[in-house]
Amino acid sequence: MTDKQKKKKAKKEVIITGFGGQGIIMAGRIIGMSAALGDHMHSVFTQSYGPESRGGACSAQVIISDAQIHYPYVMRPDILICMSQGGYDKFISEIKQEGILLIERDLVRPGALKRNFFSIPATRMAEDLGRKMMANIIMVGFCVSVTKVISKDAALDSVAKSVPKGTEEVNIRAFNKGYDYGLAILKGRGKKAAGQTGVTG
Amino acid sequence: MNNYNVILMLCNWGAHSAYQTLQDTGAEIPPEISMVRIPCTGRISKSLLFKAFEMGADGVALVGCEPGTCRYGSGTAAAIENTGDMREILDLLGLGKDRLRLATFLPDDSEPLLQFLKDFCSEIRALGKSPVKHVKAAKPEPATKKALSDIVSSHDVFACQDCGKCTSACPLTLAGKQFSPRALAGSIIAGDIDSPEVQDDIWACLTCGLCYDRCPSAVNFPEFIRDLRHFSKQRNLDGHEAHGGFFQSLMRAMTSSGLKARRWDWLPDNIRIDNESKILFFGGCAPYFDIFFRSHLGVETCNIITDSLRLLNFFDIRPALLQDERCCGHDLLWSGDKDNFLKLARLNVDLIHSLGVEEVVTACPECYRTLVHDYNEYGVKLNCKVTHIYDLLETEIDKGAVDFKKIDKKLTFQDPCRLSRFEQREDLPRMLLKRLKPGGFQEMSDKGSAAICCGNSAWTGCDSFSKALQVKRLRQAKETGSNLLVTACPKCQIHLQCAMEDPFLGEELKMEMMDLTGLLAKTIYWE
Ligand code: SF4
Numbered sequence: 103m104t105d106k107q108k109k110k111k112a113k114k115e116v117i118i119t120g121f122g123g124q125g126i127i128m129a130g131r132i133i134g135m136s137a138a139l140g141d142h143m144h145s146v147f148t149q150s151y152g153p154e155s156r157g158g159a160c161s162a163q164v165i166i167s168d169a170q171i172h173y174p175y176v177m178r179p180d181i182l183i184c185m186s187q188g189g190y191d192k193f194i195s196e197i198k199q200e201g202i203l204l205i206e207r208d209l210v211r212p213g214a215l216k217r218n219f220f221s222i223p224a225t226r227m228a229e230d231l232g233r234k235m236m237a238n239i240i241m242v243g244f245c246v247s248v249t250k251v252i253s254k255d256a257a258l259d260s261v262a263k264s265v266p267k268g269t270e271e272v273n274i275r276a277f278n279k280g281y282d283y284g285l286a287i288l289k290g291r292g293k294k295a296a297g298q299t300g301v302t303g
Numbered sequence: 304m305n306n307y308n309v310i311l312m313l314c315n316w317g318a319h320s321a322y323q324t325l326q327d328t329g330a331e332i333p334p335e336i337s338m339v340r341i342p343c344t345g346r347i348s349k350s351l352l353f354k355a356f357e358m359g360a361d362g363v364a365l366v367g368c369e370p371g372t373c374r375y376g377s378g379t380a381a382a383i384e385n386t387g388d389m390r391e392i393l394d395l396l397g398l399g400k401d402r403l404r405l406a407t408f409l410p411d412d413s414e415p416l417l418q419f420l421k422d423f424c425s426e427i428r429a430l431g432k433s434p435v436k437h438v439k440a441a442k443p444e445p446a447t448k449k450a451l452s453d454i455v456s457s458h459d460v461f462a463c464q465d466c467g468k469c470t471s472a473c474p475l476t477l478a479g480k481q482f483s484p485r486a487l488a489g490s491i492i493a494g495d496i497d498s499p500e501v502q503d504d505i506w507a508c509l510t511c512g513l514c515y516d517r518c519p520s521a522v523n524f525p526e527f528i529r530d531l532r533h534f535s536k537q538r539n540l541d542g543h544e545a546h547g548g549f550f551q552s553l554m555r556a557m558t559s560s561g562l563k564a565r566r567w568d569w570l571p572d573n574i575r576i577d578n579e580s581k582i583l584f585f586g587g588c589a590p591y592f593d594i595f596f597r598s599h600l601g602v603e604t605c606n607i608i609t610d611s612l613r614l615l616n617f618f619d620i621r622p623a624l625l626q627d628e629r630c631c632g633h634d635l636l637w638s639g640d641k642d643n644f645l646k647l648a649r650l651n652v653d654l655i656h657s658l659g660v661e662e663v664v665t666a667c668p669e670c671y672r673t674l675v676h677d678y679n680e681y682g683v684k685l686n687c688k689v690t691h692i693y694d695l696l697e698t699e700i701d702k703g704a705v706d707f708k709k710i711d712k713k714l715t716f717q718d719p720c721r722l723s724r725f726e727q728r729e730d731l732p733r734m735l736l737k738r739l740k741p742g743g744f745q746e747m748s749d750k751g752s753a754a755i756c757c758g759n760s761a762w763t764g765c766d767s768f769s770k771a772l773q774v775k776r777l778r779q780a781k782e783t784g785s786n787l788l789v790t791a792c793p794k795c796q797i798h799l800q801c802a803m804e805d806p807f808l809g810e811e812l813k814m815e816m817m818d819l820t821g822l823l824a825k826t827i828y829w830e
């Protein structure tokens with residue numbers, strides 16, 4: 103494998119989409135920040151609000167690489183996180199063939215999608231924890247355990263630094279909630295593949 | 304040289320004639336044999352059979368008449384059943400089934416009887432002395448006024464305002480029994496503990512804690528009763544034990560440190576165990592219950608253990624098991640035998656510490672309460688976390704990605720007093736119940752911390768009023784229109800099943816029961 107290929111392999115492009123007020127931008131920034139500060143990678147983070155911002159569509163784009171990043175925009179995401187139907191419809195055609203798709207279960211209907219994806223009822227879970235706004239943090243936790251694009255420690259650190267003072271603890275709980283959910287899903291898929299969906303015996 | 308002790312329980316009729324011939328002819332009966340004449344082998348209950356072992360017998364031979372020659376008709380058949388069950392219990396306990404034998408002889412069979420006795424004694428010698436050391440009851444202590452008033456003041460019973468809320472809440476009183484906790488408290492304060500009425504009441508109380516829940520002065524009546532029972536037992540007063548005191552005997556036998564129990568031999572092969580694990584699963588006494596009640600209740604409380612282990616395995620937890628696990632001691636503590644409770648507590652704690660585990664998980668509400676609360680209170684410190692399996696399951700299920708298959712049943716729920724009331728965790732089983740997908744769920748009219756007892760606690764004082772109380776409870780369950788009564792304690796299953804065996808009301812009361820762990824295990828799956 104040449105150096106060039108190796109570098110290419112260690113590059114991940116992420117798009118997070120949703121609507122204003124969901125904390126999409128913060129989620130993107132947390133992922134980028136964790137990669138740069140905690141995992142000592144290169145990362146760039148760009149954001150875009152649709153013309154209808156404030157409740158309208160928005161997206162965050164993060165590129166993480168172990169080499170310098172020369173072009174800051176995402177061409178085809180390796181990881182696509184959709185927290186709204188609009189965002190999903192807009193970006194679904196761009197995700198790479200082998201990319202990982204994560205969706206908010208109650209807000210996105212993937213229809214007759216023919217690819218593998220991971221879904222989580224992040225908003226509902228956030229409501230259970232007492233704050234609907236934390237759906238983004240739950241989604242970040244979910245993304246970390248499912249995709250491992252950044253390390254858990256780095257992510258926890260950035261979450262604590264990014265959320266409003268005084269809410270660190272509950273946000274960390276939210277992160278762990280999403281993280282554990284991701285682990286549980288991976289475990290469940292493993293069991294299914296091994297043909298053990300129920301209890302044995 | 305001969306320090307063996309083999310008890311021969313010998314039926315008065317046929318077999319005794321054979322034995323008499325041996326005595327008359329001066330035959331060499333092995334010297335370790337002590338013969339006890341009994342009216343019929345069928346009259347020797349499991350508790351009597353076991354009593355001999357509790358008292359240190361190395362072997363017991365139950366000898367009577369051949370089937371068909373029993374003077375009472377069915378005696379031998381009952382003896383076959385009793386000894387069969389008891390042999391299994393001896394195996395579980397680690398004493399070994401071969402220490403108990405049933406044999407039958409005709410009156411002319413003196414030679415074969417002698418041969419049998421010789422063979423049996425040499426088998427017992429090969430097995431060695433019984434590891435069960437008989438704990439002699441301590442010398443009765445004089446009932447000092449001071450000791451009694453200490454009990455009264457330690458529970459602050461003086462604070463009683465004579466309001467009678469306890470009596471109006473007590474399920475025994477409500478079942479029609481002449482029984483009043485308020486009056487009992489009054490008698491004890493007045494120094495009366497010995498009169499038969501007071502003694503009756505002390506052993507009748509279910510220690511269910513409903514009265515404590517209502518008492519404005521927070522008189523902890525169940526614990527008060529617990530200490531009065533201990534006080535009474537120290538003076539060798541009768542404990543009104545159910546089932547001839549079998550369970551208390553069994554638990555006392557377990558205090559012998561030399562016993563090497565074989566608690567888990569029955570476990571299905573596909574359960575995954577890891578004895579290096581930092582999590583220990585504490586099973587409880589269900590295996591003994593199932594054998595003991597097999598012939599007349601047919602309960603399967605062992606399923607609670609297997610289903611719990613399967614659920615742990617489902618979440619990739621392979622717990623360690625304690626081969627030598629003893630009874631947690633709950634029933635001894637609550638039936639007045641504090642000393643032997645403490646012995647069990649120390650044995651269990653030492654065994655658990657020797658494994659170096661960090662967490663003990665149990666599915667039995669009594670074990671949970673005892674490990675988490677009473678061991679500490681009595682100064683036997685357990686240096687690891689104790690978790691009820693419901694807590695662990697709730698955490699795992701809450702992580703997501705699991706779901707539950709639909710159950711085509713309407714459910715209602717019997718609260719276990721030790722979890723719902725004593726530990727104030729009525730919410731816990733309900734969180735799990737909410738996750739299930741039944742055809743419906745309806746609470747009984749008395750529920751949660753106000754729920755009515757299953758009818759007995761610590762195997763004492765079971766009487767016709769306990770039965771009336773159970774009938775009332777089962778009718779409440781029926782009134783919900785449900786067809787599956789979910790339980791969360793092996794004892795609830797046993798006692799309620801017992802009530803359903805009522806020959807007059809049985810059909811009206813019959814209802815399918817299943818433990819919550821069973822329902823979870825049956826329906827859970829990875830999404
Ligand atoms: S409820 Fe409490 S205060 Fe009232 S009579 Fe009973 S023990 Fe006394």
Ligand code: SF4
Nearest residue numbers: 473508509511512514
């Ligand atoms: S503990 Fe239960 S049975 Fe005993 S007096 Fe109180 S309410 Fe009655």
Ligand code: SF4
Nearest residue numbers: 545759765797798801
């Ligand atoms: S209710 Fe039945 S099983 Fe329970 S103690 Fe009474 S007689 Fe025994």
